[in-house]
Amino acid sequence: MGLHDGKVAIVTGAAQGIGFAVASRLAEQGAQVVLGDLQSAKVEAAAARIDPNGRRAIGCAVDVSDTAAVSRLIEVAVGRFGGVDVLANVAGGSGSVIVEQIEDMTDEIWNNVVASNLRGTFVCSRAVVPLMKKAGRGAIVNFATGSIRGFQGKSTSAARLAYVSAKAGIIGFTNQLSGDLKRFGIAVNVIQPGFVLTEPGARIRTLFDSLPKADQDAMLARRTPRTPEELGWATAFVAAQGADALTGAALRLSGPMVNCDLKIIHDPEGQLASTAKLEQAFVS
Numbered sequence: 001m002g003l004h005d006g007k008v009a010i011v012t013g014a015a016q017g018i019g020f021a022v023a024s025r026l027a028e029q030g031a032q033v034v035l036g037d038l039q040s041a042k043v044e045a046a047a048a049r050i051d052p053n054g055r056r057a058i059g060c061a062v063d064v065s066d067t068a069a070v071s072r073l074i075e076v077a078v079g080r081f082g083g084v085d086v087l088a089n090v091a092g093g094s095g096s097v098i099v100e101q102i103e104d105m106t107d108e109i110w111n112n113v114v115a116s117n118l119r120g121t122f123v124c125s126r127a128v129v130p131l132m133k134k135a136g137r138g139a140i141v142n143f144a145t146g147s148i149r150g151f152q153g154k155s156t157s158a159a160r161l162a163y164v165s166a167k168a169g170i171i172g173f174t175n176q177l178s179g180d181l182k183r184f185g186i187a188v189n190v191i192q193p194g195f196v197l198t199e200p201g202a203r204i205r206t207l208f209d210s211l212p213k214a215d216q217d218a219m220l221a222r223r224t225p226r227t228p229e230e231l232g233w234a235t236a237f238v239a240a241q242g243a244d245a246l247t248g249a250a251l252r253l254s255g256p257m258v259n260c261d262l263k264i265i266h267d268p269e270g271q272l273a274s275t276a277k278l279e280q281a282f283v284s
Helices: 017-028 040-050 067-081 107-135 160-184 203-210 213-222 228-239
Strands: 008-012 032-037 057-061 086-089 138-143 186-192 250-254 262-266 275-280
Touching: 008 017, 008 067, 008 107, 017 032, 017 040, 017 086, 017 228, 032 040, 032 067, 040 057, 057 067, 067 107, 086 107, 086 228, 107 138, 107 160, 107 186, 138 160, 138 228, 160 186, 186 228, 228 250, 228 262, 228 275
Parallel strands: 008 032, 008 086, 032 057, 086 138, 138 186, 186 250, 250 275
Antiparallel strands: 262 275
16 A cells, blocks of 8 residues: 555656655555646656556646646646645755845846745646645645755755745745645645755756866765655655644754655744654664
């Protein structure tokens, strides 16, 4: 029995990296999955890697900041699989243009980063909530950043000011939406991934590989990188918790996340009252 047997999940930003790992893990746990991404050919190929027959996974091109495009994504999920039980808002990122000083931040870069992160999370969540309310259950998992206090030194974030601002907004969005939806049986939580190194060719890995070796070494010395697969395990676990068990939490990852049972512990050191840690459960 999988954690998500009989469920239907939508994962945005799923053509590669974290989003693909999340979609793969949800499928492994029994869900039928709709993978959404701007990159139409890549997301269709990603879905085929999960299920070549298209019975349990399909890809769909979508701009998460576009209301009409997201409505079509929901129509695809409902038309093919019958509903939506889980939404993982993974799409976002910091763009590809490196901007380190506020005076160099253009309106276009700022608006694009905020749109793909905060607006996209809002638009996709708004689209699935009526279906979840009707079903009396559901789970929305949002993605923020482990560097919510800001980045120190070099990072894999390109337009980092816009990125951190948008991700901070997602935490506030999660706090409010979780309170609004708990009585409907809908859980809303947010994961703060930390430093994740995706596969070669993906945006984060490309930014990391472009840094001088000294900067790469400094980043690796400060923190151990996560893998996309760990985020897949974490998301599937969080999405399986009901609204009465876990909602409104900002979860940081601690310890290994792959091939293990997981547990949630309260984190009194956290900056937010809702902050908790996701850790490997003790197995005797």
